[in-house]
Amino acid sequence: AVSADQREQLPRLGPRAWLCVPLLGSGSVLGIVTFAVTESDRRYSRADRQLATVVAHLAATVIQSARLRDIAAEARRAAESAARARDEFLATVSHELRNPLNAMLGWATLLESGRLDAEQARRAVRIILRNVDAQARLVQDLLEMSSAVMGRTRLSMRTVELHTLVLEVVDGLRPGAEAKGVRLDLRLASLSPLVNGDPDRLRQVVWNLVAN
Numbered sequence: 001a002v003s004a005d006q007r008e009q010l011p012r013l014g015p016r017a018w019l020c021v022p023l024l025g026s027g028s029v030l031g032i033v034t035f036a037v038t039e040s041d042r043r044y045s046r047a048d049r050q051l052a053t054v055v056a057h058l059a060a061t062v063i064q065s066a067r068l069r070d071i072a073a074e075a076r077r078a079a080e081s082a083a084r085a086r087d088e089f090l091a092t093v094s095h096e097l098r099n100p101l102n103a104m105l106g107w108a109t110l111l112e113s114g115r116l117d118a119e120q121a122r123r124a125v126r127i128i129l130r131n132v133d134a135q136a137r138l139v140q141d142l143l144e145m146s147s148a149v150m151g152r153t154r155l156s157m158r159t160v161e162l163h164t165l166v167l168e169v170v171d172g173l174r175p176g177a178e179a180k181g182v183r184l185d186l187r188l189a190s191l192s193p194l195v196n197g198d199p200d201r202l203r204q205v206v207w208n209l210v211a212n
Contacts, residue, residue: 023060050131100131106175163192169206
């Protein structure tokens with residue numbers, strides 16, 4: 001008996017013959033199957049023991065097969081989850097790549113049109129360069145896809161002036177908005193908050209908010 005409850009039950013059963021056979025798996029014992037005679041003087045014979053061994057072998061095979069099925073099902077679920085995470089990540093990155101591309105296209109189009117004065121042209125070039133840097137960061141994220149899919153995206157934390165960041169993003173998106181007949185009206189509080197964060201990630205957040 002392996003417990004007090006079993007010790008109490010065994011005398012009530014009054015076993016007169018007892019046969020325990022191990023459930024042998026691949027390199028391990030999965031358990032024990034127990035047979036007992038309680039209401040006659042019959043004793044287990046060699047044939048009974050052989051039959052019990054066959055039954056135990058079949059039971060062990062069934063148990064192992066069930067365990068292997070569970071392991072295979074869990075592996076399949078993990079693979080499906082990883083595939084979904086990869087697809088979601090790729091969809092997000094493809095969406096994020098369009099934001100700086102649209103900003104660069106809009107300002108490059110204005111530069112090519114010749115409608116910008118010298119100061120506006122310099123501003124356009126600065127905006128394009130900022131978006132080139134953002135694009136390079138997103139491409140790097142794509143190259144590090146395995147880490148990003150697992151939720152281990154690298155963050156470069158530092159103090160960021162939020163007003164400046166928002167102004168830069170809105171400036172980058174303004175030509176595209178105006179081309180669609182959308183007027184961007186930006187109203188910021190008088191105080192410029194300083195936040196601790198990754199400026200590239202914060203830009204992505206503002207990009208999505210304004211672009212949507």
